[in-house]
Amino acid sequence: MPRPHQVTMLTRCANSSRRSQRFPVVESLLQDARVQPYVHNCQVIVHEGRHTYRFCVFFKRHCHLQLNPILGRMGGQFRGDVVVMRVGESSVVNMQGRDAIVADFMMA
Template sequence: MGMNQIPLPPSHTMVVRSVRARIYRANQILGEPTQVFYREDPCQVQRGRYLLAADQLSDPRMQPCVHDSIVTTCHRGKKYVFRIFYKRHKCLPVNQALQQLAGVEMEGDVLVVAVGKKVGIRNIHSNLEMRAAERAVQK
């Protein structure tokens, strides 16, 4: 389990912006919408966007490494692609939201962002897409 997201090299034209995402915190029963920052170089768009997921996930001292997976799901006949960020460590608390949603025990917080056709990270737009994100987390 590694990191699919590739860090961007330093650049003087780098900008920081935010996207709407969904986070499932270990100590909460439900997921909630959140804003997550990402870095991109507008002069070199082909490099893509780098999400700063470590800032949103808890316990950075216990587990600094953030893993990510790309999950594709269909909801109401439409295909959605999401990137899911998470940490794995036996000392992290069991995620109550995932236990309720999928019936599985997984430690730590989980962050879900939408993947676009032109950009690697984009906003989660609608409530329908939020429900599709929950289906992706269940997988």
């Protein structure tokens, strides 16, 4: 049975500074650009006790895309791909600590 997993995401920086804002290139991970070229995105905030987690969720959804077996286990049907990224103060950041666990909870 497939499971969610972490992958390396290409990003573009606003300038040459390492602290500059990063822009993810999610199209490099999502499949079937000919069927559904448009990528949707939304921001999600999860509160867990005193901690606040901010995520950006990118997804493609179309009736002609393949069923997503991971999201299908949660009931219902989702046709397409999903990429979840952690958002820091001003840009996307690497997932650390409980981030992946919270992201899995968020998608359930």
